[in-house]
Amino acid sequence: MNIVLRLAWRNIWRQPRRTWLTTGAMVFSNILLVFMISLQFGMYGLMINNTLQVFSGHMQVQAPGYVDDAKMRQVVDDVQPLAAHLREALGSDTVAARARAFALASSEDRTYGIAIYGVEPRHEPRVSNLPGLVEHGRYLQDDDAYEIVIGSVLARNLQVATGDELTLLGSGVDGSFAAAVVVVAGIFESGVKDIDRNIAQMPLTAFQDMFYMNGAGHQVVILAPSLADAPELQARVEALVGADDGLVVQDWDALQPGLRQAIQADMSSAFFMYGILVVLVAFSVLNTQLMSVLERTHEFGVVMALGMKPGLLGRIVLLESALMGLLGFVLGVIAGTALTAWLSVRGFTMPGMDEMAAQFNLPARIYPPVTLLSVAIGPFVVFVFTLLASVYPAWRLRRLHPVEAMRVN
Amino acid sequence: MTAVRCIDICKTYTQGDVDIKALDHLSIEIEKGEFVCLMSPSGGGKTTLLNAIGGLDIPDSGEVWVGGQRIDQMSKGELAELRLANIGFVFQAYNLIPVLTARENVEFVMQVQGVRPAERHVKSMVLLEEVGLEGLEDRLPAEMSGGQQQRVAVARAIVSRPELVLADEPTANLDSHTAADLMELFVQLNEHHQTTFVIATHDQGVMRYAKRLVRMRDGRIVDDVQQNAA
Numbered sequence: 001m002n003i004v005l006r007l008a009w010r011n012i013w014r015q016p017r018r019t020w021l022t023t024g025a026m027v028f029s030n031i032l033l034v035f036m037i038s039l040q041f042g043m044y045g046l047m048i049n050n051t052l053q054v055f056s057g058h059m060q061v062q063a064p065g066y067v068d069d070a071k072m073r074q075v076v077d078d079v080q081p082l083a084a085h086l087r088e089a090l091g092s093d094t095v096a097a098r099a100r101a102f103a104l105a106s107s108e109d110r111t112y113g114i115a116i117y118g119v120e121p122r123h124e125p126r127v128s129n130l131p132g133l134v135e136h137g138r139y140l141q142d143d144d145a146y147e148i149v150i151g152s153v154l155a156r157n158l159q160v161a162t163g164d165e166l167t168l169l170g171s172g173v174d175g176s177f178a179a180a181v182v183v184v185a186g187i188f189e190s191g192v193k194d195i196d197r198n199i200a201q202m203p204l205t206a207f208q209d210m211f212y213m214n215g216a217g218h219q220v221v222i223l224a225p226s227l228a229d230a231p232e233l234q235a236r237v238e239a240l241v242g243a244d245d246g247l248v249v250q251d252w253d254a255l256q257p258g259l260r261q262a263i264q265a266d267m268s269s270a271f272f273m274y275g276i277l278v279v280l281v282a283f284s285v286l287n288t289q290l291m292s293v294l295e296r297t298h299e300f301g302v303v304m305a306l307g308m309k310p311g312l313l314g315r316i317v318l319l320e321s322a323l324m325g326l327l328g329f330v331l332g333v334i335a336g337t338a339l340t341a342w343l344s345v346r347g348f349t350m351p352g353m354d355e356m357a358a359q360f361n362l363p364a365r366i367y368p369p370v371t372l373l374s375v376a377i378g379p380f381v382v383f384v385f386t387l388l389a390s391v392y393p394a395w396r397l398r399r400l401h402p403v404e405a406m407r408v409n
Numbered sequence: 410m411t412a413v414r415c416i417d418i419c420k421t422y423t424q425g426d427v428d429i430k431a432l433d434h435l436s437i438e439i440e441k442g443e444f445v446c447l448m449s450p451s452g453g454g455k456t457t458l459l460n461a462i463g464g465l466d467i468p469d470s471g472e473v474w475v476g477g478q479r480i481d482q483m484s485k486g487e488l489a490e491l492r493l494a495n496i497g498f499v500f501q502a503y504n505l506i507p508v509l510t511a512r513e514n515v516e517f518v519m520q521v522q523g524v525r526p527a528e529r530h531v532k533s534m535v536l537l538e539e540v541g542l543e544g545l546e547d548r549l550p551a552e553m554s555g556g557q558q559q560r561v562a563v564a565r566a567i568v569s570r571p572e573l574v575l576a577d578e579p580t581a582n583l584d585s586h587t588a589a590d591l592m593e594l595f596v597q598l599n600e601h602h603q604t605t606f607v608i609a610t611h612d613q614g615v616m617r618y619a620k621r622l623v624r625m626r627d628g629r630i631v632d633d634v635q636q637n638a639a
Contacts (some may be wrong), residue, residue, distance in 0.1 A: 309490075
């Protein structure tokens with residue numbers, strides 16, 4: 001072993017209790033970081049997937065500008081043949097056509113403004129959880145039936161049940177008056193109040209007929225097998241759709257900008273807390289190394305008298321911190337990964353999680369996934385800050401004079 | 410050939426409000442291969458002179474030349490390189506690195522010099538045997554007597570064959586028998602390798618080994634005589 005490395009290693013064990021206390025702080029913070037970051041990343045993945053699976057899908061083919069304005073006339077022509085073409089070309093059945101309009105929905109006594117989606121009853125259950133969330137009645141069946149499924153909050157507001165009729169009033173794609181009477185086929189309960197209050201679905205063919213769509217729609221919704229597969233799938237869809245068709249493919253980030261913002265806000269506050277934890281560990285290392293350097297001032301004077309340059313002395317101090325940091329990194333990662341791996345099988349919950357889970361479409365029990373990134377990123381930052389914390393003690397050595405140093409006992 | 414030349418050097422320390430002249434217009438010339446003892450009462454300036462010769466301390470005025478190079482104007486880095494290549498130090502308190510074994514302490518200087526591991530190992534083992542520490546090479550300083558530690562310190566000082574060895578009260582913490590053994594070792598190294606020795610001491614027993622005795626008082630040389638060593 002290199003004698004400088006050996007010297008650094010033995011130096012850190014001169015005061016084993018102090019070294020273990022410092023390393024212990026690193027190990028503890030690394031375990032915490034591995035677990036918390038894994039849990040956090042896992043929750044974000046679930047939040048994204050669950051939210052996208054409820055309705056918007058991982059991506060949508062739309063007319064340009066529709067994602068911002070959502071005007072009725074910004075249509076995708078022949079939307080059902082396009083969806084069928086994509087299903088065939090991608091070899092996937094998680095593709096469905098939709099159209100959307102705003103209308104007034106009236107029961108006998110009440111009227112509410114809602115967003116109505118025209119959907120393909122056969123394909124919609126492949127891209128959305130909503131059909132599976134019907135609590136009363138049934139989901140849509142016939143492509144051209146004048147029937148509708150509504151959310152539980154809207155049903156309560158309108159005071160209707162399955163089998164009741166609703167009158168819909170809106171504007172067609174050409175600006176003309178559009179109206180229809182539909183039968184409530186089912187009532188869904190997604191748990192998300194906005195969806196349960198404002199959204200209704202009816203068969204696409206009936207929708208096109210009511211709103212004079214002439215075969216057009218507004219979206220082709222595509223669900224990827226997982227979030228990780230979405231970018232590659234999007235590239236394939238873009239190649240299939242082609243710019244010549246005057247259509248664009250919007251990813252989940254464009255479709256659900258609020259989701260990313262919510263994640264970023266949560267991440268900012270969490271990383272602020274992690275930052276405080278890392279800084280505390282760094283100060284612990286700084287304290288240890290400063291004490292260690294001060295204790296060895298006489299010895300440093302001697303080795304400088306023997307011909308060692310202050311720069312090399314500084315490198316030894318940095319190496320000592322690096323070795324402590326490495327020890328904390330390895331032990332912290334092993335223990336943190338073991339804990340997280342155990343919880344990834346057994347699951348994890350905490351008081352108040354049910355409420356948060358319902359808000360973000362999450363299960364009440366989280367299974368934090370172990371990934372290389374979530375395991376390594378926190379401990380790596382702790383390691384870097386450990387090194388940075390020892391820069392000052394190492395730098396102090398540059399100002400040391402051998403004679404003055406050797407006078408220190 | 411001149412190993413050390415000091416020309417009119419002065420060094421003043423301030424203690425509280427009092428200025429203490431540690432070296433007062435001192436000049437001395439030491440030839441290569443000499444065995445010189447600097448002798449003075451405590452505070453006479455011998456350690457300050459050793460520090461100035463070793464480049465550990467810079468005089469306020471005057472010139473210091475070692476091995477033909479003027480060192481009082483060198484940078485910290487240049488002085489470190491000079492000490493590493495040309496000067497060996499032996500201290501009163503041994504000053505071994507406590508976490509390294511006897512052999513590793515001796516190898517340490519060579520490691521800093523960039524000597525290859527195999528060569529380091531052979532040289533350190535040979536030298537430890539030469540100073541009578543065969544079989545003790547794997548002991549830590551705390552596991553050795555004062556005399557043994559000082560022998561390791563001597564081995565460390567001479568392992569890279571420096572032209573000049575500076576020793577500050579090397580026998581102060583040793584019993585008379587061990588001190589005599591150490592001085593015999595110095596004489597042997599001086600005679601075999603033509604290494605120049607400058608030893609600061611107030612030990613009468615050490616002085617009888619010196620070929621040249623320099624007496625100092627208040628930072629000045631008051632007597633400088635050649636003598637027949639023991």
